[in-house]
Amino acid sequence: MNDHRNMILAIVLSAIILFGWGFVTEHYFPTATAPSTKVVEGKQVALPQPGADPSADAPVAIRSREAVLAETPRVAIQTPRLEGSINLTGARIDDLVLTTYRESLAKDSPPIRLLSPSGTSNAYFAGFGWTAQGVAAPAADTVWQASGNRLTPTTPVTLSWDNGQGQRFEIRFSVDDGYMFTADQKVINTGNGAIAARPYALVSRASASQDPDSWTMHVGPVGVFNGAANYDFGYDDIIDEGDQNFTSRGGWLGFTDKYWLTALVADQGSNVDASFRRGPSGSFQTDFAAAPAIVPAGKAVSYQSRFFAGAKEVQLLEKYTDAGVPRLDKAIDWGWFEWFMKPIFSLLNWLYDVIGNFGLAIIGLTLIVRILMFPIAQKQFRSMAGMRVLQPKMKALQDRYKDDKPKLQQEMLKLYQEEKVNPMAGCLPILIQIPIFYALYKVLMLAVEMRHKPFFLWIKDLSAHDPLTPVNLFGYLPFTPPTFLALGVLPIILGITMWLQFKLNPPPMDPVQKQVFALMPWVFMFIMAPFAVGLIIYWITNNILTIAQQKWLYSRHPGALDQPVAKAETK
Incomplete structure (x- = not known):
């Protein structure tokens, strides 16, 4: 009965996280840029990017831009990054495109238009006088x-x-x-x-x-x-x-x-x-x-x-x-943590200059972070191994003081001190990862340097979500699932690697925590589906490196994998 209750409670908590996070992201944390491609019958198709052109002509345009531009005398603007013209009527800079940026990933996509003259839809200009x-x-x-x-x-x-x-x-x-x-x-x-x-x-x-x-x-x-x-x-x-x-x-x-x-x-x-x-x-x-x-x-x-x-x-x-x-x-x-985010961007941008691929640069960033955190990970491993050894004693204490919670907490703390184990040591790497993860999130969301940057295969834009999903049979079914349900291939891989990583950790003693941890990889699979694929690549790489590191440490300390046998008595 308790197992069923714990499972129901874990499912309810997971649902609250899943749907609550959707509300939070909608209002406070935009997940990714607008999708730049769509998979149709297994093939990538570039999508138009209406948000990329704040002055694009619309069907309800007042007049076409070409007609308005032809009505007034102009001075052409030509630089390595800009093309357009100055309107001699009113001394306005009202015609400007960014030649090094395109509206979409389509081969024939026009450059980003930033400024457009008065008389056109969504006019945008500068004037001096x-x-x-x-x-x-x-x-x-x-x-x-x-x-x-x-x-x-x-x-x-x-x-x-x-x-x-x-x-x-x-x-x-x-x-x-x-x-x-x-x-x-x-x-x-x-x-x-x-x-x-x-x-x-x-x-x-x-x-x-x-x-x-x-x-x-x-x-x-x-x-x-x-x-x-x-x-x-x-x-x-x-x-x-x-x-x-x-x-x-x-x-x-x-x-x-x-x-x-x-x-x-x-x-x-x-x-x-x-x-x-x-x-x-x-x-x-x-x-x-x-x-x-x-x-x-x-x-x-x-x-x-x-x-x-x-x-x-x-x-x-x-x-x-x-x-x-x-x-x-x-x-x-950049927000309050600019002092931390800009160095992360600088390192990522430097890796891109060296490697030539932002996806590989993100993987390189992950490797650097893991190398710097290796000593901390070793302490985490020793703490996890110690917790595994202590599980029979902890279980005995829980059974002995199940009706006296203050006494149980006192005895557990005493046990940790005697065995020199810190149950919170495993949280430190996670706490360190949070600002790095958030910094990468901001870089993917804000830095134009990340816009439309490809990785490999079907990943054409690291700042958008994964467009390849089995939900519509990889584009062979004629519908586009909502972002929340469009589980891309990489979010699924994220869930699997997260599950494998959790399998190597000692299971929590609390049954509710145990059920929550069992569901967490699959909940996060849905949570992360709408996020920028570059962020998911970072998380997957981090999970794989963590699994490899744990396997290596277990190979050096094989006794840590042995399931401890509970003793008949405890003090």
Whole structure:
């Protein structure tokens, strides 16, 4: 009867974990990126990635992008990482694709489009200009004159406009070989009197990001004000609470997607008024304005700002941070454990540079962790062997003091002390693994370097879940099971290796714990199915190494495998 009760209790606890974890991951811990492939009749088929293109034309597009781009004069943008154009109407950077990233794994997949002009579905652009008192300032419909027809890292372009009242406005655009534009804004006053002009810059996007915002991954408005990163506001906060205004000395602000970022960088020596706001049409805008400048007659005033538009590559963000953009690397929300996660990423990225395959790099990372933990594992083994030897004595104590729990705990503690066994020693390797596991989870979720990186065979994207599942007979049945039930091949292997590992451990004395541990490998098989396959590769490799290490240690201490025989008497 007790065995049946224990089994029922174990099943109930497992179900609570299984379904409760699904709720937790949905709201707090996104499991993986959107699947990039699907297995159909045993073959890989690339899936479209609508979330990868925040400005993609939709069936309900206002007008096609091609038509809108053809309506205005433009200056081409061409760099090793970027292609697009500057709109001379309004001096907007509103046409930009990332040439080194593709929307999907399909061979003919187009590059990621980051910016798109006003008038198209999900328009997304940056603009630069002035407000002025008493004189005409350039507006959104102002047509600028360009000094050249192509912007490259070696050929800057200057836009100019004369208001006919004695003032000339200029914007000199330059771009590096990464994702950073520089806008040198200048007002030349040839009029009879002084004028007041205030430079500003803005980024506008027609709708919120399609990437989910969660407790572990911030998506939405982001910035660094007075040296401190701010992740406090999401799109819903702007809708519900209205404009969010800040004053800052220097800093930057913009919008972050999961992998992409647009950020306006103020002159770091000036004070600015910055804001996140909602436009009348429902668009979202972030902007800053510097302090008004008095421009005497015959003089000129300049202001320099920068604009980042591209992928959140870790090393490149760190490079810009070192070059004077305060904490631009904070655009990646590593969280509280950044001090630990970034070294894990750096090691993983270094292994990738050496090996050339991120899956093998993850396996290499696991090997390094296991080597460093080998002394701890030996202590764990000795503790496990000692616990195995003590089981008859522990069982005798449980029988003797089954009605006196405080006395039982006292006698068990005394037994551990006499035999010099620490029952918690086996938990230490697990506790050490938790931050490493979580760091790898964050790397797989946040680092664009992991996006669409293949392993071998059917694993084409280590940041997505395993697409190959026997639930639909590996794609031969014409349906796609929900992620929760789509048990991939690797999650199944994870369950098997976890079961084998548990078989080598001494069984718990408590019958409920024993039943829970018996079910745990299969519960985790379901829990881990939606997670990034790179994370599962790490866990499987760790399990296999643990099994091999235990086998080796048992070969050196064969007596530890012997089942102890209970004595007839105990003290």
